[in-house]
Amino acid sequence: MAEKTHGERIDRLEQVIHILAEDQVSLQKLIAELATETRRGFDRVQKQFEETDRRMRETDSQMKRTDERIDKLVSAIGEFIRKSS
Secondary structure: OOOOOHHHHHHHHHHHHHHHHHHHHHHHHHHHHHHHHHHHHHHHHHHHHHHHHHHHHHHHHHHHHHHHHHHHHHHHHHHHHHHHO
16 A cells, blocks of 8 residues: 555545544534433423322312311211201
């Protein structure tokens, strides 16, 4: 294999550096896209968490109202039985 001239070596180095620079830019773009998608994912999870929390609070409130109604009904039945005896 014939030795390359100084100019050919520099040309080759420039090509390699150009390829490395393009790869670096591609990696930076990929990292930025991944960061954006990760942020979107976190945002979706946050919205789901907020919705779940809202539903749990609503369910707790409904259960409390149901418990109160059951307590009143049991008391009324007890009062009815007491008066009937």
